[in-house]
Amino acid sequence: MSKYILPVSVFGTVFGCAVLLKNHVTGGRCKSKATIHGKTVVITGANTGIGKETARELAKRGGRIIMGCRDLEKCEAAAKEIRGKTLNPHVYSCRLDLASLKSIRQFAERIKKEESRVDILINNAGVMRCPAWKTEDGFDMQFGVNHLGHFLLTNLLLDKLKESAPSRVINLTSLAHILGKIDFEDLNWENKKFDTKQAYCQSKLANVLFTRELAKRLQGTGVTVNAVHPGVVATELGRHTGLHQSQFSSSVLSPFFTLLVKSPELGAQPSVFLAVSEEMEGVTGQYYDVMTEKEPAPLALDDEVALRLWEVSSRLVGLKEDRQSQSEPAGSKQSNAVETHKPSPQTSPTAAASASALEKH
């Protein structure tokens, strides 16, 4: 029995110290006290995890918050909770499925039509290590949601962001980007064996490359864009991983894991820091590891890859077509997706009612 005392007490001490020090080691809170009254924030995947806590913190700071989520019921439940807890009535739920180009276009149309400004866009939603699922448009789910969906959404909201300048775009990436490679020959895992980890890493590398290329294109517009790894945070992100899939790991390992990693509230602090802090004014094209600017992986610094990814992504989501059809005289070309989609807002009745009431103010 006594032979176990030493290792058990060493493990207990190390574990206890790790739990006590984790908040300090993992970055703490955003120190800025900046408020954002009069500013509009659009945040994706805000019904749970980091997104929900980011929405809550920015609502506390006085912003008008548009939460874009694929499940409107969950979204409205989260929005209602945030309105109640922060006493900020300007928190709205709106349907956005990043696995559908049509849904993204409808969401963007609605924002462009109904919102007078967009000051902060937080591309937060994410899916990690899911099976070889495809989006509605046939893209690999992780590449489609994490990269292409946000790529399209951001591009569609760029005019609004420019009109509202100085404005900020924040892209949630991950440290996992360092293991990523962009396989231009097979971005959607059609010709090789599917590797869900690698698919996640590819999508998160794409987030950093997109950030850097977009920052270049936005020079002089007053719109900044940065990418952030939020740290390791106890959220639902691991829902497709082993940790959540066996009885043993979900009941024994998962609680240990949760004790060692950041709460979603702390996990939201890096996004809040990038969105509001005074020291981020004018900073663009950078990668943040929690709240510290760091150099991303060498592949993420490759400007040619970033440009090529931009061009391929534009083609995949149909942005080039949009530009062409806009510059051609009406009727000279068959209308494409943008022209044919009538904006059809899909907010919950409560949110729609409160939104239209507030529009009048």
Ligand SMILES: NC(=O)c1ccc[n+]([C@@H]2O[C@H](COP(=O)([O-])OP(=O)(O)OC[C@H]3O[C@@H](n4cnc5c(N)ncnc54)[C@H](OP(=O)(O)O)[C@@H]3O)[C@@H](O)[C@H]2O)c1
């Ligand atoms: N947690 C971490 O340790 C960690 C580390 C590094 C990076 N990140 C990044 O942080 C971001 C937030 O992740 P999280 O940890 O908060 O994960 P989470 O708790 O799983 O939240 C992800 C959010 O994204 C939404 N989402 C997924 N697919 C979507 C789609 N097709 N359309 C619209 N929304 C969709 C989810 O909606 P549903 O609830 O409906 O599924 C959910 O609201 C992600 O980009 C992730 O890659 C997290």
